[in-house]
Amino acid sequence: MMWLLPLLLAAADTSGSTRSLYLQLIHQARADGRPRAAIAYLDDFDRRYPGDRDARILRVNSLLDLGDLDAAEAAAAALPDGGGSAVRGHLLAARGRWAEAIAPYSLAVQASPADPMLRNALGFAQLRAGLAAEAAESLRGALDLSPGTPVIRNNLLLALKAAGQNAEAEALLSTIRDEPQRDALRRQIAAQAARLPAPKDR
Template identity: 50%
Template sequence: MRAPLIAALILPLALLASQVAARQEEQASETSTRTLYLGLIGQARADGKPRAALAYLDDFERQHPDDREARILRVNCLLDLNQIDGARQALARIPADDRSAGALAVRGHVFTAQGQWGDAAQAYAAAQAASPADPFIANAHGYAQLRAGAGVQAVETLRRALDLVPDGAPANAVVRNNLALALTATGRSAEAAALLSRIRDTTERSRVQQELGREALRIAQAGGGIVPMAQ
């Protein structure tokens, strides 16, 4: 006599299982599409094509209008194009209480673009606290400290960034050069020279020294208190 009841229960359970499976498949598809789009956007930026990245973002945000990572990427793309006002407007779409490393770092990027070095250093410090092992944030933080006049702190921050970047990685040279600049700014030119001596190609080393010398002079003229590197 219980068979009809059991059969009645089995049918809804089977339907529920089918609905759950369909939803899981839909979510997997959405995740795959999101990953694909964000990958395309990141690659376009890496290739120096920020306008293409913005086009992908426009398409992506029609499907995912509240995606936090997409909002952060939009600010970065606009900064790539030196559209500072647009970047500020895009930044306003990121909630002020978003304390993720990405949101905090992009605030620092906007301050940097406006030459507000003290505010940039504070934003990067918060981002670094949220993601202590990120060498890119540490590098940005150190450079902002340097431009804000905190050369001693900048040296330590940039040393940390350099330790976090694998040897041979493209970012390694960027961090190394910023550290050499900070060392020079704090009167430690011998340490700066020793750091640059790691560049084995003498022609390349000379080129880097000249570029850093020009950068140091530019910062000094802007009031950063930097002593130009000896040529």
């Protein structure tokens, strides 16, 4: 894909959409699990659009994808508001400070209530903080917004298991038609649930 970039950008220059194409490439690189490519695109983007807020937030998230927490925190600290509530939540979660991440994630969800991944992040933070029932409710909302996203479904299954809501968990598992996949996921969820902190909200 990198070799196509000059051609794509040349075409975009004609239509005035270079910035949006760049951001699309960066988002796609992150979605594909290629954070180094995302950062390479960001380096080039910064030369064309220095100081762009969206790109600076994407850099924080790409550094988190790489596991470079110190660099991500430094990049966020350079932003006027620390990158906003979602970024603050991501940084706290990356440090394992799950209970502290709940408040900024809640603010982020209030600001963007239709974003399923923010609700997913909030639910997972609640789950890791021992708030299984609250996590399940957040994750139900996320799954309603994005029914086809496996990571949200799996996090909801984990929250339901941790909250002792086994009937709902089994009903959700039954939507997976492939029996070996369903059985493997059931075992995986049970193993992960056993490693979670004891629920505080049962």
